Amino acid sequence: xxxxxxxxxxxxxxxxxxxxxxxxxxxxxxxxxxxxxxxxxxxxxxxxxxxxxxxxxxxxxxxxxxxxxxxxxxxxxxxxxxxxxxxxxxxxxxxxxxxxxxxxxxxxxxxx
Amino acid sequence: xxxxxxxxxxxxxxxxxxxxxxxxxxxxxxxxxxxxxxxxxxxxxxxxxxxxxxxxxxxxxxxxxxxxxxxxxxxxxxxxxxxxxxxxxxxxxxxxxxxxxxxxxxxxxxxxx
Numbered sequence: 001x002x003x004x005x006x007x008x009x010x011x012x013x014x015x016x017x018x019x020x021x022x023x024x025x026x027x028x029x030x031x032x033x034x035x036x037x038x039x040x041x042x043x044x045x046x047x048x049x050x051x052x053x054x055x056x057x058x059x060x061x062x063x064x065x066x067x068x069x070x071x072x073x074x075x076x077x078x079x080x081x082x083x084x085x086x087x088x089x090x091x092x093x094x095x096x097x098x099x100x101x102x103x104x105x106x107x108x109x110x111x112x
Numbered sequence: 113x114x115x116x117x118x119x120x121x122x123x124x125x126x127x128x129x130x131x132x133x134x135x136x137x138x139x140x141x142x143x144x145x146x147x148x149x150x151x152x153x154x155x156x157x158x159x160x161x162x163x164x165x166x167x168x169x170x171x172x173x174x175x176x177x178x179x180x181x182x183x184x185x186x187x188x189x190x191x192x193x194x195x196x197x198x199x200x201x202x203x204x205x206x207x208x209x210x211x212x213x214x215x216x217x218x219x220x221x222x223x224x225x
Contacts, residue, residue: 096212
């Protein structure tokens with residue numbers, strides 16, 4: 001069935017390192033794609049989104065581009081900070097009001 | 113900035129007991145959702161609610177679960193007879209038509225003993 005697959009964690013990086021968290025999806029049609037972030041002890045926050053092919057979502061230095069040809073939506077950041085330590089979830093949604101399907105999450109730890 | 117709130121933040125209950133998890137969505141939102149996250153696992157959809165009725169539900173949302181919007185502000189999830197495997201973090205979300213973005217609450221951690 002339709003799913004979202006993201007790279008397993010944990011991912012540990014040094015501050016100022018380049019970050020990539022891979023995400024691919026299987027789906028019929030053209031879902032909207034999202035990255036959510038969950039900081040320790042908190043709920044889910046929308047980090048960025050893209051609603052159609054070749055769209056680039058960006059926020060707080062993070063970026064992800066909706067690639068239809070590779071069915072991917074990889075999250076990138078050029079220089080991570082300790083405060084970026086969190087769990088990141090890739091997700092998709094088919095229509096405006098429909099449920100969100102989440103990937104399994106990737107725990108990111110940034111060391112000073 | 114408006115936010116979704118949930119109470120309680122942590123609920124401990126014994127197996128077989130009924131629990132009600134409460135959510136206050138953002139005031140002008142029309143779409144409401146419940147998700148859950150078993151510790152260390154992915155976030156899973158439970159149910160969506162619109163216009164005073166369930167619009168979609170997952171396989172998890174069986175007869176032991178129910179949702180209600182008893183007044184203009186609250187949205188509740190009831191589990192009639194809790195099981196050990198219901199232990200999870202339960203997230204409420206609401207969405208309005210201005211952005212069609214789901215806003216999540218901070219979650220209620222349910223522990224069934």
